[in-house]
Amino acid sequence: MRFYIQQFIRTIMMAVFAVFFLRLHVTGELARYVNPKYDGMSQLAAVIFVFLTFIQFSRIWKSKKDNQAHCSKECSHHHGDDHSFLKKVISYVILIFPLLTGFSLPPQTLNSSLAENKGTLLSEGQSLDIVQESDDHQYFPAVENTDKNHNEKPLPNNNYLQEEAYQKKMKTLEDVHSIDMNEDIFSSYYEVIRASPRDFVGKNITLQGFIYREEGLHSNQLVISRFLITHCIADASVIGLLTEFEQASSYEKDTWMEIEGTLDVTTHNGAELPIIKAKRGRVIKEPSNPYIYPVLRKMTD
Structure with missing residues (x-):
């Protein structure tokens, strides 16, 4: 042998x-x-x-x-x-x-550095005209580092939805006064809110994401962002909502936060953008799976 x-x-x-x-x-x-x-x-x-x-x-x-x-x-x-x-x-x-x-090499979570390399997250341009904020709802309580509701593992991301369930969720977005940006529907809700920001003015919104800052933002502004994965990490794109509150400058980039606030509209180089006027916020742990995925709609069972 x-x-x-x-x-x-x-x-x-x-x-x-x-x-x-x-x-x-x-x-x-x-x-x-x-x-x-x-x-x-x-x-x-x-x-x-x-x-x-x-x-x-x-x-x-x-x-x-x-x-x-x-x-x-x-x-x-x-x-x-x-x-x-x-x-x-x-x-x-x-x-x-x-x-x-x-x-x-352990897998590393994508962060704001990659977002910076991919270019501007908001609309193109250098100037930023902000809608005047109202002081009577700019209350932002002290930051909490932990919360018992977020010690649990998040539910597994299921980006498959039956067509009927998807349409129901999208209908809910139009009817409810409070919007919860859950991972399974985050990208679809974001697309609609970004396309028609005036339709959602005055509605409450809750979302989780990491802090990203673009050049040109005011000291009281940041972007609560998520990475959207279509197929793999190589095609990752960052999406997020401009957020405004007094203590924004005290938080480091890539910090994970949960934000609650009211949707309003601002302009960025003449383009209308949704903006969250934050009421409450807290630092949270990075989710076990920090990415979100497009909704895949099943037409049949």
Whole structure:
């Protein structure tokens, strides 16, 4: 029997890839890389790598007789790979590199630095004309670092909705006086509010997000933001609502907050934008899954 080192290396690589995918599912870290709708595909990938591991394992040891039986002394062709040693090394490095980074570097949550690199979150322009705020509802109590209601794990993000349920939620947005920007409907609500801000003036709103600041904002302004993931982290885009309150300058960027306030309208270089006149706010812990996803509407059961 002959031991084949290349087959052994490939077996180890297949096994490690399988462990990596299984680890992402067990720890729940997969959602920090891709949209949860791809859970099934990643599970299938893990199964495939397990299968390939067993296939490769059977090739580690082979009989010399079996290996040479089909070739005579005059045989001039070469067995095994025809690639040069350098090409083999490069191919292994390409495969090993994502494993090394995947295991050695913990997944990092996207933050305002990426938002800054992607450019302006609000409408384009340099000037910012703010609607005059009313002092009688600018009450912002002392910040709390923890809250018993937010020690619990957030519900798993389910970005699938039946068409009937989706239409009901969108109808609720028009009828209710208080809007709760839950993760499962956040992107759809945001799109409607951003498109027709005057339709929601005076309505109460509650949302959670991280602090992002753009150049040109007043000292009492910031943006409560979320990263929207369509497929994977690479296509992440930041969305958020301009928020105004007296203590805004005392909070660091990337701080996670829950804001309650009243929707109003402001202008940014001639474009109307929704703005939250904050009444209450508090610092919260970053959610276990800080991203939001587009609503995928199911037409049938």
